[in-house]
Amino acid sequence: MTAANLTIPRNQPRRRGACPGVLAPMEVGDGFLLRVRVPAGTLPAANARRIAELGARHGNGLIDLSHRGNLQLRGLSADSLAPVTDALRAMGYVAADAVSEAVRNVLCDPSAGLDAGALMDVRAVALALDARLAGDSALHRLPPKFGWLVCGGGSAHLAASDTDVRFDAVDGARLRVSLGGTLATAAPVGLCRAEDAADVASALGRAFLELRATLPEPPRRMAGLVAALGADAIVASLSPLLSPLPPGERVRVRGEHLMDHFGFAEPPHPDRLPGGERVRVRGEHLMDHFGFAEPPHPDRLPGGEKGKNSFLTVAFPFGRLTCAALSALSDVAREIRLTPWRALLLVDPAPGAATLAGRLGAILTAADRRLRLTACSGITGCDVGTTDTHATALAVAERAGPLLDRVRMVHVSGCAKGCAHPGVADVTLTAHDGLYDVALRAKPGAAPWRANLSPDDALSCVAGLSVEELSGV
Numbered sequence: 001m002t003a004a005n006l007t008i009p010r011n012q013p014r015r016r017g018a019c020p021g022v023l024a025p026m027e028v029g030d031g032f033l034l035r036v037r038v039p040a041g042t043l044p045a046a047n048a049r050r051i052a053e054l055g056a057r058h059g060n061g062l063i064d065l066s067h068r069g070n071l072q073l074r075g076l077s078a079d080s081l082a083p084v085t086d087a088l089r090a091m092g093y094v095a096a097d098a099v100s101e102a103v104r105n106v107l108c109d110p111s112a113g114l115d116a117g118a119l120m121d122v123r124a125v126a127l128a129l130d131a132r133l134a135g136d137s138a139l140h141r142l143p144p145k146f147g148w149l150v151c152g153g154g155s156a157h158l159a160a161s162d163t164d165v166r167f168d169a170v171d172g173a174r175l176r177v178s179l180g181g182t183l184a185t186a187a188p189v190g191l192c193r194a195e196d197a198a199d200v201a202s203a204l205g206r207a208f209l210e211l212r213a214t215l216p217e218p219p220r221r222m223a224g225l226v227a228a229l230g231a232d233a234i235v236a237s238l239s240p241l242l243s244p245l246p247p248g249e250r251v252r253v254r255g256e257h258l259m260d261h262f263g264f265a266e267p268p269h270p271d272r273l274p275g276g277e278r279v280r281v282r283g284e285h286l287m288d289h290f291g292f293a294e295p296p297h298p299d300r301l302p303g304g305e306k307g308k309n310s311f312l313t314v315a316f317p318f319g320r321l322t323c324a325a326l327s328a329l330s331d332v333a334r335e336i337r338l339t340p341w342r343a344l345l346l347v348d349p350a351p352g353a354a355t356l357a358g359r360l361g362a363i364l365t366a367a368d369r370r371l372r373l374t375a376c377s378g379i380t381g382c383d384v385g386t387t388d389t390h391a392t393a394l395a396v397a398e399r400a401g402p403l404l405d406r407v408r409m410v411h412v413s414g415c416a417k418g419c420a421h422p423g424v425a426d427v428t429l430t431a432h433d434g435l436y437d438v439a440l441r442a443k444p445g446a447a448p449w450r451a452n453l454s455p456d457d458a459l460s461c462v463a464g465l466s467v468e469e470l471s472g473v
Helices: 045-058 078-090 098-102 123-135 137-141 194-212 222-229 323-330 353-359 389-399 455-463 467-471
Strands: 026-028 031-036 042-044 062-065 071-076 106-108 148-151 163-169 174-181 187-193 311-315 320-322 335-338 343-347 373-375 410-413 425-432 435-442 450-453
Touching (some): 031 078, 042 045, 045 062, 045 071, 045 078, 071 078, 098 123, 123 137, 123 148, 137 194, 163 194, 163 222, 174 194, 174 222, 187 194, 311 353, 323 353, 373 389, 389 410, 450 455
Parallel strands (some): 106 148, 148 163, 373 410
Antiparallel strands (some): 026 031, 042 335, 062 071, 062 320, 311 343, 335 343, 425 435
């Protein structure tokens, strides 16, 4: 099935479909989009191959990698939702009902169990938390985007990820619990044992629901509740499960974050914790090795520690790959890890895996200019899009190479909402009515520097930007 087989009116509101046992799929420009939550982000090769088969058979053959570490199957028809859901349930990727499915928003650091230098292998914690969220009916009233994070402090640390409740390892047995933000900005509330994390999460979820109901405008995220009532009020009932955070207790992370190399305009995370504590950094982030194709991945992780497993890191432009590509990658790896940076880790890659990934269109080097581009689905996948944003962005890579060498990000947005990146980019192209407005150092929809340009004229405008024009804004 292709998008051409669907008759979906343009410029109509997005709709949620009814599909028992799965988070309601979203109807977009190319059909239904279905999110697949993978516990602990660990996808065995056989399951990856099966998911690719489902997407190819029932969808339009495209898969998106989300910033929450999920897969999204695209182009599904209404009739295909039930068989796809049944197949995913058989693999363990769908909860018992829609409400329990909707709260399974757990992010786990991708190299858990692979990095010998990590403080803790947190996969068991992430799996226990996922199961508790699905099975605890009291938590099913949490807002849909309420998120949880479990990080072992290894080379794929999640210091920059912003979430509602964080569990960051401080050693091999304990986790630092903090509320509402990144590692640097979240409010620390204490330490818990790894085996108690699910109980702590359940208590925090209940406290959030109870306390938000007391406010005239109930916040939908933990950071809002912390701002309104303070962290102490939220954790008052957790004293048996939490121990105090000792003075000077620090969460250790390893090196730079992937997004330092992915072109975002702002550093992805500050280097200080609340109270001025320094985040201890050892070695390099796994993405500092991004792009080394021979061998596919160094056999030693940062700091000289021997890795438990080798893995090859690959990315795809705009976080989109084909079902055929996912199937092919599953043939050359023991398992695939999903990341919140829209990249994949191929665990124990076969010889030639990097060469194959390159043929499939994967990005294998930090110098690849496509990493400095971001774009939403545009007309090919969104019901409000009027331009082919992906084609425009790839044309920028071809025609504006010198510009991309000087900037952190060029963003091509299909509308003023900026779904792919609502923040500031060095250069932002915002589409409307088949045309583009070009803005510098601005968010989508900002006052344009050049307005109402055809796609080709917008490309010429961007390619011709001078250093003076960029720096003068």
